[in-house]
Amino acid sequence: MKYKRILLKISGEVLGGAHGDWVDPDALDEVCDEIEGVVKKGIQVAIVVGGGNFWRYRDNKSMVLSRSTSDALGMMATMMNARLLEETLQRRGIKVKALAAHGQPYFVDDYSPEKGKDLLATKTVVVLGGGTGNPYFTTDTAAALRALELDCNVLLKSTKVDGIYDSDPVKNKKAKFFESITYDEVLKRKLEVMDLSSILLCKENNLPVHVFSGQKKGNLLKVVTGKKLGSLIF
Numbered sequence: 547m548k549y550k551r552i553l554l555k556i557s558g559e560v561l562g563g564a565h566g567d568w569v570d571p572d573a574l575d576e577v578c579d580e581i582e583g584v585v586k587k588g589i590q591v592a593i594v595v596g597g598g599n600f601w602r603y604r605d606n607k608s609m610v611l612s613r614s615t616s617d618a619l620g621m622m623a624t625m626m627n628a629r630l631l632e633e634t635l636q637r638r639g640i641k642v643k644a645l646a647a648h649g650q651p652y653f654v655d656d657y658s659p660e661k662g663k664d665l666l667a668t669k670t671v672v673v674l675g676g677g678t679g680n681p682y683f684t685t686d687t688a689a690a691l692r693a694l695e696l697d698c699n700v701l702l703k704s705t706k707v708d709g710i711y712d713s714d715p716v717k718n719k720k721a722k723f724f725e726s727i728t729y730d731e732v733l734k735r736k737l738e739v740m741d742l743s744s745i746l747l748c749k750e751n752n753l754p755v756h757v758f759s760g761q762k763k764g765n766l767l768k769v770v771t772g773k774k775l776g777s778l779i780f
Contacts, residue, residue, distance in 0.1 A: 548772035551590040551666060553693035554581070554702045555686065558627050560760060562599035569599065569630060578634045580766040581671065585640055589770055590666040592696050594674045594689040595631060597623025617681035621647070624685060625654045628675030635671060642671040647679025659695040666696060686744040694751050701753055702769060703740060704760030709777035710739050726778045739777075748779070755779040 560577060563570025585591055598605075600623035603616040611619075625646050632644040643665050645657035654675055655661075662672050677688040686703075693701045711721040712735065729749035733742060739757055748755055758769050758776030768775050 547587060547589060547770055549589065549699040549770050551696070551698045552584075552592070552700055552702055552770060553689055553696065553698040554591060554593045554704065554766070555689035556593060556595045556704055556760070557685075558596040558599035558602075558623065560704065560706075561595075561627055561630065567599055569627075574630060574634055576763070577760075578631065578638065579763070580760070581631075581635065582638055582640060583764070583767045584770055585669075585671060587767065587770070588669070590669060592662065592666060592672045592674060592692060592698060593631065594685055594692055595624055595627045596685040597621070597625075597627055597675075599623075600626060614681040617677075621675075621677045621679070624677055625649070625675035628654055628673045631673045635673075640671060641669060642673060644673045644675060646674065646676030648676055662692070662696050672696070684741045684744070686740040687747065690740075690744040690747040690753065693753055694747070698753075701748060701755045702766070703755060703757045704766070705739070705757060706759065706761055708759040708762075708775075710737060710757050710779070712737070724777050725774075726780065729779055732779055739779075745779070 559566035561569050561574050563573035597620050601619045628644040632642050635642040644654045646654040647657055649656035665672050674692050677685050678691055689701055707715055710724045710727060713721045715721040729745055732745050756769055756776055756778050758765055
């Protein structure tokens with residue numbers, strides 16, 4: 547295996563399927579298929595899940611809500627997705643635990659780096675909700691933070707495209723693909739693969755980021771086994 551312990555970032559929209567809203571049972575199962583395949587290879591897996599299928603600040607700016615309140619709703623949305631992943635993986639016989647910043651025992655247990663690392667060491671999948679626990683930060687930043695706290699070897703960003711381009715490949719058929727790219731180049735070009743604060747955090751701590759398409763079956767396993775796939779930020 548190329549990586550022993552990974553942090554997988556999954557957007558909430560992926561769980562929403564084709565429309566990206568609410569939860570599509572088939573999409574949820576497909577995500578868990580990918581996770582199960584990696585777990586069976588002995589990889590230690592931590593997952594940060596977004597909440598955009600339920601709530602996202604930028605989609606609800608017209609409502610009279612403070613940014614802090616809107617982000618709090620978004621953090622609760624990620625906890626819902628964390629529980630959904632936990633329950634679905636449990637039904638498959640996989641050891642898994644959902645944790646979250648500002649967790650509550652009835653819903654999701656409270657997160658700490660020590661608790662997360664102890665669970666990973668016992669080959670328990672750790673699903674992380676609640677973002678960073680603070681407003682104004684995205685779940686991309688939460689993924690970088692948790693990857694560092696949990697001593698992960700890499701941050702894997704699952705997306706709808708097959709890696710990093712200099713422009714939207716859906717809109718621009720001539721978009722340039724980057725098999726590898728430095729943190730500085732991502733920042734200079736202001737590429738939108740992840741928010742820039744998360745890239746800075748990874749750069750400052752030498753955490754590699756591997757961006758790949760999560761839409762193709764088997765891609766996650768290919769990435770962790772070292773197959774040439776997607777784009778690497780280093």
